[in-house]
Amino acid sequence: MQDSRKRLIVALAMIVGGVAAFFLFLFVTDHDPDESPLTLIDWVIGGILIGPGFGYLVKWRRTRDG
Template identity: 55%
Template sequence: MTQGFRKSILFPIILMFAGAAAFLLLLYVTGHDPDEKPLTLAQWMTGGALIGPGFAYLIKWRRDKDRSKL
């Protein structure tokens, strides 16, 4: 079951949404208000680190899908 789920399109989408939710939760916990001041470089890097694995799995899914068509 897990191998089939990891090869589906839902896995990278769920990873991206979970990363975005974790980033927003981090901003909430730290008390950051984007209306008062912009995000710092460290916050942007943290957000990218949380959301990035979903994009990597999406690229891997697309590459595997293209290879299976050949």
């Protein structure tokens, strides 16, 4: 039970870290949403940064149910 909770916290931390890294990327590249919407490459980079956390969350769910 304790190990399962620890893995859930790690998964959620990865998601939050990915979102924070994506916003940091947008800040560093000086992207202004009022001037132009996000491009395809911005969405791809966001998915690369946020995706592993969701993958780990799915893995946690499978091991918890299994």
